[in-house]
Amino acid sequence: MSATPSIHPxxxxxxxxxxxxxxPAATEAIDEHLMQCQPCGEALDELVALGEGVRTxxxxxxxxxxxxxxxxxxxxGHGVRVREYRLAHxxxxxxxxxxxxxxxxxHLETPLEGVERLDAVVTxxxxxxxxxxxxxxxxxxxxxxxxWLPKVDLIxxxxxxxxxxxxxxxxxxxxxxxxxxxxHHQRWSGR
Amino acid sequence: MQxxxxxxxxxSPEAQAARRIAGAAPGEAREAEAELYRxxxxxxxxxxxxxxxxxxxxxxxxxxxxxxxxxxxxxxxLREPERVLSFVLGACRLTVMDQRRGERRREDLLQxxxxxxxxxxINIAPRLDHQRVADCLERLAERERSVLVLTFFxxxxxxxxxxxxxxxxxxxxxxxxxxxxxxxxxxxxGRRTA
Numbered sequence: 001m002s003a004t005p006s007i008h009p010x011x012x013x014x015x016x017x018x019x020x021x022x023x024p025a026a027t028e029a030i031d032e033h034l035m036q037c038q039p040c041g042e043a044l045d046e047l048v049a050l051g052e053g054v055r056t057x058x059x060x061x062x063x064x065x066x067x068x069x070x071x072x073x074x075x076x077g078h079g080v081r082v083r084e085y086r087l088a089h090x091x092x093x094x095x096x097x098x099x100x101x102x103x104x105x106x107h108l109e110t111p112l113e114g115v116e117r118l119d120a121v122v123t124x125x126x127x128x129x130x131x132x133x134x135x136x137x138x139x140x141x142x143x144x145x146x147x148w149l150p151k152v153d154l155i156x157x158x159x160x161x162x163x164x165x166x167x168x169x170x171x172x173x174x175x176x177x178x179x180x181x182x183x184h185h186q187r188w189s190g191r
Numbered sequence: 192m193q194x195x196x197x198x199x200x201x202x203s204p205e206a207q208a209a210r211r212i213a214g215a216a217p218g219e220a221r222e223a224e225a226e227l228y229r230x231x232x233x234x235x236x237x238x239x240x241x242x243x244x245x246x247x248x249x250x251x252x253x254x255x256x257x258x259x260x261x262x263x264x265x266x267x268x269l270r271e272p273e274r275v276l277s278f279v280l281g282a283c284r285l286t287v288m289d290q291r292r293g294e295r296r297r298e299d300l301l302q303x304x305x306x307x308x309x310x311x312x313i314n315i316a317p318r319l320d321h322q323r324v325a326d327c328l329e330r331l332a333e334r335e336r337s338v339l340v341l342t343f344f345x346x347x348x349x350x351x352x353x354x355x356x357x358x359x360x361x362x363x364x365x366x367x368x369x370x371x372x373x374x375x376x377x378x379x380x381g382r383r384t385a
Contacts, residue, residue, distance in 0.1 A: 018346070044234075050374060052343075054324065056324070059344075062328075065341070067337060
């Protein structure tokens, strides 16, 4: 322990401490530091509040993400109401969002072995000239699927439409399509 | 318990408040007690949140530790009041251990001393505009947003997030660092213009 609390941990160190990544010695040192240092405590509070903001935004369906099946099981374990659709390679599905659904998940089966970078391109039938491209989306090559968690609040408000998602493998040689998936979305009809 | 450096503690506002409490008749230094509470209660609560991962348990820990500290100072049982930071840190650690062992001593103490505890307003956590956070998240790269969602939804370390996304913990930490930096700047700029 230093004579003065002048060695302030970095934000990365504070976050690692908060997420239980720090080893016991580092945890003890940061515990001691935070007991003396008000600015570092406030910096940590800001990080924690930011994390809470991310959690709230995700739970309210206001942000999209690419995830994994393990993460999805965690989310379900927290009592989040999830509607899932599984699409075979190049498959299609009729889909909707019920008022009680908090999260919408599409499992897109696709061969991912050897893929260096993955992009996703979404086209919506009500604005066919507009393409939404998601660059460098995270994926687990072993899983053989991409888990797409779109923004529920946006889809809930959308009219009945068709969405096409193309997954593209991108490398030095350019981009080539791995799979194409079609969602026939119907607004919730109460059944 | 490892003591905090005395040179830090002795001149600190916390030590000054502790000395005023210890030097007064029991319960007569209400202002100093409120000052000590205002300074140290958020730190005890933060310690509880980090180690107990439960807001109610952390609030209980804060109340217990602050009650114990002020009672010890009032009764002259804390022989070196200027070392109050060490005492509070030690009490936090012991309380966490007690809670993990499922002991009830904490509740007994709260019942005994709750009425005597000076209550001061404490600034616990900053509040953010959640819509602003959502808008800022949407501006991040897909990989950054996904890493932040997987990290913060269940407060997962980089190793767990890496396993879930098929990348290394080091890679997760780099992406997380970049994502948080952008998110903070974006949220802060929204605050300034609000």
